[in-house]
Amino acid sequence: MFLPEQISKLNELESLVFDFIVKSPEQVQQMTIRDLASKVHVSTSTIVRLCTKLGFEGWADLKFYLKSQEREKTPEEQHYDNMLEFNMFLRRMNTEAYQARLNQAAKMIAQADYTVFLGLGTSGSLSEYATKYFVNTGLRSFVISDPFQAVQVRGMGTVVAVILSVSGETEQVVKKELEFKAGGAKIISITNHEDCTVAKLSDLNLSYHLINEWSKQYPLGNLTTQLPVLAILEILSHKSIDLLTEKS
The missing domain is CATH 3.40.50.10490 (Glucose-6-phosphate isomerase like protein; domain 1)
Structure with a gap:
C-alpha cells in the first residue's frame, strides 16, 4: 500500500509515472525501468526518485512489491497483511x-x-x-x-x-x-x-x-x-x- 504522505511528495513527472503504475500494475511487472521510462516519456532517474519517495530501495524492489500484492494471499496473509510489509522491510534492511x-x-x-x-x-x-x-x-x-x-x-x-x-x-x-x-x-x-x-x-x-x-x-x-x-x-x-x- 502506498502511503498518502509519500504520494503527496511526488512532483508532476513522478505523479505521471505513479498513475501509470497504479492503473497497470500487471503490465509494469513485465517491464524494465527503461521500458517504463519510454512508455511514460520520462527519464530513468525520475523513476528511481519515485521509487525512493515511495519507500523502496529501487526499481527491482518496487516490482517485487507489486508482484507480492498481485499473487493470491494465504488465509494467514489475508488476516495479517503486515507480514508482506515486514518481508519488504527485511529486503530493505539487507541493502x-x-x-x-x-x-x-x-x-x-x-x-x-x-x-x-x-x-x-x-x-x-x-x-x-x-x-x-x-x-x-x-x-x-x-x-x-x-x-x-x-x-x-x-x-x-x-x-x-x-x-x-x-x-x-x-x-x-x-x-x-x-x-x-x-x-x-x-x-x-x-x-x-x-x-x-x-x-x-x-x-x-x-x-x-x-x-x-x-x-x-x-x-x-x-x-x-x-x-x-x-x-x-x-x-x-x-x-x-x-x-x-x-x-x-
Whole structure:
C-alpha cells in the first residue's frame, strides 16, 4: 500500500509515472525501468526518485512489491497483511545503505559506556526486552520505563540513548529526548518513519516504513507490527558486541 504522505511528495513527472503504475500494475511487472521510462516519456532517474519517495530501495524492489500484492494471499496473509510489509522491510534492511546505518549505530553503542532504552506503551515493553537482550549479550544497558523519571546523564561517562516510538511524536518521549540531548547523550531513534520529531532530534534514525494498523475494537489501540523493531534491536546487539570483541 502506498502511503498518502509519500504520494503527496511526488512532483508532476513522478505523479505521471505513479498513475501509470497504479492503473497497470500487471503490465509494469513485465517491464524494465527503461521500458517504463519510454512508455511514460520520462527519464530513468525520475523513476528511481519515485521509487525512493515511495519507500523502496529501487526499481527491482518496487516490482517485487507489486508482484507480492498481485499473487493470491494465504488465509494467514489475508488476516495479517503486515507480514508482506515486514518481508519488504527485511529486503530493505539487507541493502548496503541500511546495513551502513546499522553499522554506524552499532559503533555508537560499542563506544559508549552505557546504553539507555526509552519508550512508552508497546515501545516501553520493547525497551525492557532490548535491555535484557543487550545485557545478556554483554552490553551495559538499562531502561527508563517511567516518563516522569528524571534523566541523569552527566557524570555517567559516554551514554547512548536508544529511543523507540512508532509515531515519533509522543509528547513525553520528545521531552525525554530533549533531556538526553541537554545531558550530552548521543541518540539513536527507531521510528516507523524518519519524518517525525523524535527522528529529527536524534543523531541517527533507523526507520522501518510499515502501514499503521489500528484496533477495530479500540480506536486508540495501535497494532502496527513491531517485528522490524525486534529485528533491529537484536542485530544491533550482535553488531555492537562484535565490535567490542574485535577491539579487545
